[in-house]
Amino acid sequence: MAAMLTPKDFATATPSWWCPGCGDFGVLSALKQAMAELGKQPKDVAFISGIGCSGKISGYLHSYAFHGVHGRALPVATAIKLANRDLTVIAAGGDGDGYAIGAGHFVHAVRRNTDLTYIVMDNQTYGLTKGQSSPTSATGYVASVSPDGNPDTPLNGLALALAAGATFIARGFSAQPKQMVAMIKAAVEHRGFAIVEVMSPCVTYNKINTYAWFKDNVEDLTVRDGYAPNDRLAAFEALTRDGDIPLGIIYKEDRPTFEDRTGLPEMPIARLDIRQPKAEYAAIQAAYR
Amino acid sequence: MILNSVEVMFGGQAGDGSLTTGDLIAGVFKRMGLEVYTYKDFPSRIRGGHTNYVIRASENHDYGMADAVDALVAFDLEAVEAHIDEMRPGGFVVFDNTSETIPDEVRRSDVTWYEIPLAKIAKEMGLELIRNTISLGVLGALVGMDPEIVRHDVRGVYQRKGEKVVDLNMRAIEAGESYVRENFADRPSGYGLTKGTDGDRLIMMGNDAIAYGALVAGCRFMAGYPITPATDILEWMSKQLPAFGGVVVQAEDELAAITMTLGAAFAGVRAMTATSGPGQALMTEAIGLAGVLEIPVVVVECARAGPSTGMPTKTEQSNLNHLIYSGHGEIPRVILAPGTVAESFELTVTAFNLAEKYQLPVFLLTEQALCQSKATLPPFDVGAVQIDRGKLIDDGEVTFGEYKRFAFTDDGVSPRVIPGIPGGMHLAPGSEHNDGGVITENAANRARMMEKRMGKLVSMRDDLPRAVLHGVADADIGIVGYGANTGPIAEAVDRLARAGILTRFLQLRTLWPFPEDDIRMFFGGAQHVFVVENNYTGQLERLIRAVIGPVDALQSVRKYNGQPFRPIEIIEPIRRIAAVGEPVEVI
Numbered sequence: 078m079a080a081m082l083t084p085k086d087f088a089t090a091t092p093s094w095w096c097p098g099c100g101d102f103g104v105l106s107a108l109k110q111a112m113a114e115l116g117k118q119p120k121d122v123a124f125i126s127g128i129g130c131s132g133k134i135s136g137y138l139h140s141y142a143f144h145g146v147h148g149r150a151l152p153v154a155t156a157i158k159l160a161n162r163d164l165t166v167i168a169a170g171g172d173g174d175g176y177a178i179g180a181g182h183f184v185h186a187v188r189r190n191t192d193l194t195y196i197v198m199d200n201q202t203y204g205l206t207k208g209q210s211s212p213t214s215a216t217g218y219v220a221s222v223s224p225d226g227n228p229d230t231p232l233n234g235l236a237l238a239l240a241a242g243a244t245f246i247a248r249g250f251s252a253q254p255k256q257m258v259a260m261i262k263a264a265v266e267h268r269g270f271a272i273v274e275v276m277s278p279c280v281t282y283n284k285i286n287t288y289a290w291f292k293d294n295v296e297d298l299t300v301r302d303g304y305a306p307n308d309r310l311a312a313f314e315a316l317t318r319d320g321d322i323p324l325g326i327i328y329k330e331d332r333p334t335f336e337d338r339t340g341l342p343e344m345p346i347a348r349l350d351i352r353q354p355k356a357e358y359a360a361i362q363a364a365y366r
Numbered sequence: 367m368i369l370n371s372v373e374v375m376f377g378g379q380a381g382d383g384s385l386t387t388g389d390l391i392a393g394v395f396k397r398m399g400l401e402v403y404t405y406k407d408f409p410s411r412i413r414g415g416h417t418n419y420v421i422r423a424s425e426n427h428d429y430g431m432a433d434a435v436d437a438l439v440a441f442d443l444e445a446v447e448a449h450i451d452e453m454r455p456g457g458f459v460v461f462d463n464t465s466e467t468i469p470d471e472v473r474r475s476d477v478t479w480y481e482i483p484l485a486k487i488a489k490e491m492g493l494e495l496i497r498n499t500i501s502l503g504v505l506g507a508l509v510g511m512d513p514e515i516v517r518h519d520v521r522g523v524y525q526r527k528g529e530k531v532v533d534l535n536m537r538a539i540e541a542g543e544s545y546v547r548e549n550f551a552d553r554p555s556g557y558g559l560t561k562g563t564d565g566d567r568l569i570m571m572g573n574d575a576i577a578y579g580a581l582v583a584g585c586r587f588m589a590g591y592p593i594t595p596a597t598d599i600l601e602w603m604s605k606q607l608p609a610f611g612g613v614v615v616q617a618e619d620e621l622a623a624i625t626m627t628l629g630a631a632f633a634g635v636r637a638m639t640a641t642s643g644p645g646q647a648l649m650t651e652a653i654g655l656a657g658v659l660e661i662p663v664v665v666v667e668c669a670r671a672g673p674s675t676g677m678p679t680k681t682e683q684s685n686l687n688h689l690i691y692s693g694h695g696e697i698p699r700v701i702l703a704p705g706t707v708a709e710s711f712e713l714t715v716t717a718f719n720l721a722e723k724y725q726l727p728v729f730l731l732t733e734q735a736l737c738q739s740k741a742t743l744p745p746f747d748v749g750a751v752q753i754d755r756g757k758l759i760d761d762g763e764v765t766f767g768e769y770k771r772f773a774f775t776d777d778g779v780s781p782r783v784i785p786g787i788p789g790g791m792h793l794a795p796g797s798e799h800n801d802g803g804v805i806t807e808n809a810a811n812r813a814r815m816m817e818k819r820m821g822k823l824v825s826m827r828d829d830l831p832r833a834v835l836h837g838v839a840d841a842d843i844g845i846v847g848y849g850a851n852t853g854p855i856a857e858a859v860d861r862l863a864r865a866g867i868l869t870r871f872l873q874l875r876t877l878w879p880f881p882e883d884d885i886r887m888f889f890g891g892a893q894h895v896f897v898v899e900n901n902y903t904g905q906l907e908r909l910i911r912a913v914i915g916p917v918d919a920l921q922s923v924r925k926y927n928g929q930p931f932r933p934i935e936i937i938e939p940i941r942r943i944a945a946v947g948e949p950v951e952v953i
Contacts, residue, residue: 091804123785136793141785144795146655152622156629159613164785185618342611347634347784349611351584358582358748365568
């Protein structure tokens with residue numbers, strides 16, 4: 078049994094490219110803490126990120142990390158999990174990566190319910206392209222490509238996930254690390270597709286949705302009387318009603334995964350010996366005689 | 367009497383069962399010892415619309431369609447009107463005259479007409495669909511099929527539906543045969559086939575051979591999005607892979623299909639996807655990622671007529687440029703093109719080996735006229751298949767800090783770990799990176815990384831499938847082509863030789879990196895070189911011109927109507943230039 082690791086064991090030597098004060102730092106440190114507390118080994122963690130400020134996170138977690146193309150973290154993560162079930166697979170990206178260019182994959186990854194964790198770092202703006210509206214920007218949000226205010230309705234990613242059949246939905250706030258660590262741990266341990274949306278303020282471009290703004294506008298669901306995260310209608314109400322942004326584990330359900338439904342063997346595909354021809358090959362050919 | 371060469375066209379409306387009967391005819395010819403090629407010419411719809419199934423039987427394997435149709439089985443007037451001009455003089459038409467008659471202007475006098483109320487007879491037998499089997503009896507009697515083999519094969523197809531269905535089909539065959547005996551004794555078709563032995567042969571579609579090749583090559587992950595004419599591969603793999611511990615994912619789109627393929631390959635599984643032009647356009651996004659992350663993926667493109675939706679069920683070779691040049695930035699890539707069903711298997715295995723040995727995307731480019739066509743071929747020697755996983759580290763461990771995923775090496779290929787290997791942790795970034803995977807825009811590193819990746823195209827030279835030379839090596843007249851055109855060109859070469867015109871044919875099997883040396887050597891001593899391809903702009907010809915410079919000797923033979931070449935279309939232009947030898951008989 079390998080020694081229990083600390084968050085430091087999940088750090089890389091690569092210096093961060095994020096702005097000082099960026100909400101993504103909180104997500105990264107919670108992730109390292111969660112990995113350590115779960116007893117994971119870096120060699121067994123596959124960490125896949127999208128493109129954008131948030132996408133850089135894969136460079137900062139000591140693991141098998143994959144920093145691919147914009148919006149496609151989930152298909153890559155899905156396949157890595159299917160290829161090797163022994164791995165802990167985590168995907169991460171921003172609100173643009175997940176809810177705009179990757180929205181199609183998001184919905185279908187939810188439906189597929191592959192056993193992986195998806196962290197959406199929501200800063201309600203496009204940071205790396207210098208401050209445009211994102212899918213979660215408020216209507217009227219003034220940005221470089223919407224100087225008269227964002228004309229679109231913000232996308233409710235978690236309500237979308239619920240509608241698509243998500244089996245684990247949680248939301249955190251990057252200034253509340255303890256809750257985030259617990260949430261990420263629960264998401265990783267959830268058997269199926271788990272989404273954790275983190276409100277992760279952009280200190281450079283988003284002057285509306287700041288740390289202070291969030292502190293005034295979030296509500297911890299876990300302290301709400303009688304809230305249990307196993308009621309889909311209650312979850313939908315919590316996610317869509319006007320008022321404070323709910324934090325905590327919002328919904329959780331056990332349902333067969335893609336792996337269960339396809340009868341995928343426990344033996345990782347990546348460990349199969351393919352170098353020797355199989356006796357069964359001949360019978361397939363014989364059917365064409 | 368035309369012996370042992372016949373092309374049958376089975377024409378009607380989509381969904382009327384003619385595909386099953388077409389397969390049956392192909393199987394009967396095979397069991398009679400003939401070599402078979404089939405071509406499905408169907409519309410992009412499920413029920414209705416003119417469809418036809420061509421079955422060509424001859425004594426030469428690896429040929430494509432003949433010059434003309436010998437026997438047209440037409441279930442409606444539309445089928446006659448659409449194909450009467452393709453009939454060989456001396457051929458015959460079987461026409462269902464239950465509800466339509468042949469107008470005089472369509473009734474060619476140089477073909478024999480057999481008008482039979484097939485639907486009416488079928489109705490009297492109690493099942494309209496049985497018309498197909500009745501027509502099989504008619505065709506068998508006219509063309510000289512072995513009645514025992516016909517019955518054996520029909521029984522084989524319908525056995526699972528029960529003895530009642532088999533019995534009905536047996537009576538339907540008899541009804542067809544006896545109708546010919548009783549009504550057309552005075553009107554012989556002029557056709558006959560001698561029976562040989564089937565021997566140990568297969569009859570298989572190009573897509574089946576690709577999928578089987580992938581399985582034998584160790585592919586255990588496929589992601590795909592349904593698209594004609596590539597879906598067969600996805601269906602085949604979804605049936606077979608689970609039994610071998612693998613998995614198939616029907617992705618939400620081609621962006622997901624290719625990125626899933628990358629993910630599985632990154633994790634250490636031999637992975638593939640298959641698509642056609644429209645899907646390839648979407649996959650373009652991630653091909654560059656495969657190149658820069660040095661991930662081995664195999665992408666099968668089953669080309670169809672473009673652009674846009676184009677003609678989804680028709681054949682074309684208009685995607686060569688797309689495969690070579692698509693994507694921003696520059697990456698090394700390989701494009702292989704099988705010319706036969708047998709090569710579809712062999713080159714698929716090669717594609718997986720090249721992909722892993724050189725850690726890059728390999729395309730297998732085929733076309734509708736090959737990938738959805740059946741052909742007879744010898745069995746595959748699966749025991750002889752070699753699996754070369756290159757510098758893969760899928761066992762043991764490496765030392766963290768010393769191990770560099772993108773290490774600079776002489777051949778440009780770096781040792782590749784898979785997730786789970788202790789010590790191999792690294793970042794695989796689509797951004798430019800150093801040998802350890804750390805993102806950097808350092809100018810010297812960038813230049814060196816470009817040279818490392820692109821240099822793989824040079825180090826792989828000896829491993830690439832060589833072009834095949836057909837015909838007479840020092841003939842004055844040359845032909846260059848690839849893919850589905852291999853059969854018609856090879857037949858043209860054989861028949862021109864019989865007419866005293868010697869030619870040689872360079873069948874390209876590696877299309878990228880472009881086989882410049884083979885092309886240069888081939889042009890040496892050639893008076894005329896014909897480039898045969900299924901596109902408008904001469905995509906292959908332009909690549910050749912870029913290698914050998916301006917040449918007078920180069921002639922184009924292009925076809926872009928969605929139909930594959932018939933050999934006479936290649937023979938004629940060559941015969942005109944050669945201006946020697948005897949006229950070539952239309953076959």
